[in-house]
Amino acid sequence: MKRIGVLTSGGDAPGMNAAIRAVVRKGIYHGLEVYGIYQGYAGLIEGKMEKLELGSVGDIIHRGGTMLYSARCEAFKTEEGRKQAIEQLKKHEIDALVVIGGDGSFRGALKLCEEGFPAVGVPGTIDNDIPGTDFTIGFDTALNTIIDAIDKIRDTATSHERTFIIEVMGRDAGDLALWSGLAGGAESILIPESPQDIDQIIERIEQGRARGKRHSIIIVAEGVSTAGDVARRLKEKASIETRVTVLGHIQRGGQPTAFDRVLASRLGAKAVDLLLNGESGKMVGIRNNQIVVNDIRDVLTDRHNVEESLVQLARELSI
Numbered sequence: 001m002k003r004i005g006v007l008t009s010g011g012d013a014p015g016m017n018a019a020i021r022a023v024v025r026k027g028i029y030h031g032l033e034v035y036g037i038y039q040g041y042a043g044l045i046e047g048k049m050e051k052l053e054l055g056s057v058g059d060i061i062h063r064g065g066t067m068l069y070s071a072r073c074e075a076f077k078t079e080e081g082r083k084q085a086i087e088q089l090k091k092h093e094i095d096a097l098v099v100i101g102g103d104g105s106f107r108g109a110l111k112l113c114e115e116g117f118p119a120v121g122v123p124g125t126i127d128n129d130i131p132g133t134d135f136t137i138g139f140d141t142a143l144n145t146i147i148d149a150i151d152k153i154r155d156t157a158t159s160h161e162r163t164f165i166i167e168v169m170g171r172d173a174g175d176l177a178l179w180s181g182l183a184g185g186a187e188s189i190l191i192p193e194s195p196q197d198i199d200q201i202i203e204r205i206e207q208g209r210a211r212g213k214r215h216s217i218i219i220v221a222e223g224v225s226t227a228g229d230v231a232r233r234l235k236e237k238a239s240i241e242t243r244v245t246v247l248g249h250i251q252r253g254g255q256p257t258a259f260d261r262v263l264a265s266r267l268g269a270k271a272v273d274l275l276l277n278g279e280s281g282k283m284v285g286i287r288n289n290q291i292v293v294n295d296i297r298d299v300l301t302d303r304h305n306v307e308e309s310l311v312q313l314a315r316e317l318s319i
């Protein structure tokens with residue numbers, strides 16, 4: 001093993017830069033050459049790559065986004081596309097690849113492994129929806145961005161005695177909604193894994209009002225419904241007036257938290273260790289604060305579950 005490549009793919013996440021830095025520095029520390037591949041699999045197919053030095057990844061640990069850019073690439077889902085990618089890797093004498101991304105990116109990485117090119121995965125996505133790891137890179141930062149927004153909205157909710165509905169990201173996974181709802185003291189949290197019907201939400205608001213509570217906050221994961229739709233149904237069914245905020249892409253950006261930087265550094269470094277040991281088809285993760293290694297195949301067949309005890313706790317504390 002002399003030369004490895006690193007790319008970021010799929011949705012960007014804060015902390016990806018810290019992971020790239022870890023891969024580059026750890027690789028160089030062990031005498032490897034590290035190539036940065038730009039624009040994910042799309043750039044790989046086109047051969048958009050260059051050698052990164054220690055200084056190339058200086059001054060990026062605190063920046064959101066990814067210095068290697070990210071992209072989605074339909075061509076990589078075809079055998080022909082991947083053949084071109086492997087040709088580019090061979091042409092540049094790259095022996096193995098680190099893929100930083102989400103489950104879609106790992107599907108691509110696994111295909112590469114099956115077609116004979118060694119690759120390992122580092123989980124980077126704000127959704128925290130990857131099995132085999134307690135946390136993904138970017139989740140903590142996105143969570144803190146949401147909390148910041150909830151706290152601000154709460155000031156207005158309190159002053160004007162209103163119900164606010166805040167829509168957060170999470171198509172299939174409710175972690176962002178659950179954790180932010182718990183940390184932000186939301187009255188109701190709507191997540192794909194544990195749906196509540198509109199009557200339950202109404203009941204909670206009305207119970208709160210009966211106790212003299214004049215405002216409330218409802219968090220909706222985008223995978224359940226839109227905040228606008230929940231607002232409409234509350235109005236139609238119970239004449240409850242609400243205000244809606246859709247946080248959107250601000251959740252993806254911003255300076256990574258210390259937690260995400262440390263996580264990214266540990267995971268990126270471990271990915272290089274795996275390649276140095278001749279391993280392939282693996283994804284690094286964190287479990288109980290220990291770095292762990294999973295088969296990508298298992299990651300792609302397992303299901304990520306929200307922590308049931310947190311769902312229960314949120315219910316108990318938001319009465």
Ligand code: ADP
Pocket residue numbers: 009010011041071072073074075076077078101102103104105106107108109111125
């Ligand atoms: P994420 O990695 O954040 O889940 P995507 O699902 O968009 O993001 O996947 C990123 C990229 O990974 C896709 O654009 C595609 O190039 C590649 N990819 C996804 N699924 C596959 C697949 N089944 N086979 C090969 N490549 C895939």
